[in-house]
Amino acid sequence: MQHSETAVKTDDERARDVPPVVSPWRDADAASWDAFVLAHPRATFFHQSGWKAVLEETFGYEPFYLSAWRDGRVCGVLPLFACRSLRGRRALYSLPHTVYGGAVGEDRATEEALLSAAKGLGLGPVELRNRYAGLLDLPRVEGFVTFEKALPATVAEVYRTFPKKAREAINQATKRWKLEADFAADVDTFYPLLAASYQSLGTPVFPKRMFESVIRRFPGATSTLVVRHEGRPVASVLSVVFRSIMMPLWSGEIPDATRLKANNYKYFRLMEHAVERGLTRFDFGRSRLSNEGVVQFKCNQGFEAEPLPYQYDGPERNGATDPNRGLFPKLRKAWNRLPAPVARALGPKLVRYFP
Numbered sequence: 001m002q003h004s005e006t007a008v009k010t011d012d013e014r015a016r017d018v019p020p021v022v023s024p025w026r027d028a029d030a031a032s033w034d035a036f037v038l039a040h041p042r043a044t045f046f047h048q049s050g051w052k053a054v055l056e057e058t059f060g061y062e063p064f065y066l067s068a069w070r071d072g073r074v075c076g077v078l079p080l081f082a083c084r085s086l087r088g089r090r091a092l093y094s095l096p097h098t099v100y101g102g103a104v105g106e107d108r109a110t111e112e113a114l115l116s117a118a119k120g121l122g123l124g125p126v127e128l129r130n131r132y133a134g135l136l137d138l139p140r141v142e143g144f145v146t147f148e149k150a151l152p153a154t155v156a157e158v159y160r161t162f163p164k165k166a167r168e169a170i171n172q173a174t175k176r177w178k179l180e181a182d183f184a185a186d187v188d189t190f191y192p193l194l195a196a197s198y199q200s201l202g203t204p205v206f207p208k209r210m211f212e213s214v215i216r217r218f219p220g221a222t223s224t225l226v227v228r229h230e231g232r233p234v235a236s237v238l239s240v241v242f243r244s245i246m247m248p249l250w251s252g253e254i255p256d257a258t259r260l261k262a263n264n265y266k267y268f269r270l271m272e273h274a275v276e277r278g279l280t281r282f283d284f285g286r287s288r289l290s291n292e293g294v295v296q297f298k299c300n301q302g303f304e305a306e307p308l309p310y311q312y313d314g315p316e317r318n319g320a321t322d323p324n325r326g327l328f329p330k331l332r333k334a335w336n337r338l339p340a341p342v343a344r345a346l347g348p349k350l351v352r353y354f355p
Contacts, residue, residue, distance in 0.1 A: 020068035020069060020075055020113045022067070022114060024064070024066060025067070033049050033074060042130075042132040046101055053217055058210040058213055059097070059352045061083055063080070063081055065077070065080065066079075066080065068114055075110050077104060078104075079095055080094050081096050082121075083096050083355040085354070091127060091314070092121065092125070092126045094129060098129060100130070101129040101130070102128035111135045119313065125313060125315065126312070127141065129310050130310060131308070134311070136311060141311060141312050143290065145288075146284070146287075148245075148281060148282065157275075159268070161271075163301070166264060169264035169265075173260065173264060173265035174265065177260045177261065181227045181265065185224045185226035187208060187215065187224070189226055189236060191208045191211065193235060194206075194238075195347070196252060197253050198252070199338070199340060199347075201336075204346070205347040215238075218240060221242065222240050222241075225239070225273070227253075227257075227262045234260060234262045245279065246273075248285060253266075264301070284303050
């Protein structure tokens with residue numbers, strides 16, 4: 001006599017048979033939201049509720065944060081903001097002015113429910129800036145890469161992780177130019193260097209209040225490194241820490257920084273600092289593939305480009321708008337020629353239209 005065997009489901013498997021319920025943001029759910037983010041392997045620094053506050057305080061965008069629930073617990077999140085471009089195009093971004101975002105859920109049904117709820121808002125296309133490949137079957141937005149690698153176990157080993165030419169640049173910075181770095185800088189030291197750097201690139205700068213908000217919202221996770229030449233600040237970077245990852249997000253320098261090898265030295269010291277803090281990975285951040293100079297610089301520091309799995313739900317389009325092609329290079333040159341006070345005053349007002 002034959003007996004059929006029925007697979008016995010675990011409690012977790014039975015729980016996932018329950019369809020998730022998607023709810024809009026409630027302040028009372030912030031702790032549950034953040035606990036889920038900290039536990040999910042594909043969630044990032046920017047999925048935290050504190051980043052929602054930073055974007056609201058800085059740009060005044062309308063948030064549409066969605067959470068999925070099962071049995072009274074969060075099983076997925078999708079942070080979104082509704083933004084309009086300079087051309088008036090409205091869309092939902094996860095997340096604007098942010099390198100990473102997207103839906104993260106414990107299973108595909110959860111992420112599909114979150115996306116369905118986002119589309120149901122009727123606020124235009126949805127762009128998901130995923131750090132890691134998610135569970136949704138959507139078209140990719142090509143053209144973006146990121147750079148991340150493991151840090152060594154000791155500070156003494158950091159120098160040897162750089163390729164030969166990068167080590168030579170670090171040697172020039174320390175021995176010839178006698179650069180020094182410290183973490184005593186505040187936003188008032190950092191921001192002028194950032195603004196000067198952005199204008200040299202022909203890019204509107206973020207408002208100063210954005211960085212003040214980041215430091216206020218994440219006091220234990222932020223650090224501002226400044227590189228000095230003969231006592232004068234020549235380069236700076238504002239970084240954040242998430243889990244065990246150091247992320248240098250915003251960087252600025254004077255025009256002479258290249259000659260002084262200040263950027264090479266800046267990231268070398270930042271990696272040493274990360275190891276001192278017991279961190280294990282260094283995320284060098286997102287770049288556009290078309291921005292060949294930046295991509296090459298990061299590769300020259302010993303990193304490899306990793307394609308980002310950004311996704312898009314909406315009318316078919318040919319990738320993301322590329323500021324290095326079309327009319328944009330001419331506009332960038334014009335911006336570069338503006339008097340510095342004018343660019344610094346206009347930049348924060350315009351940048352909100354380039355989410």
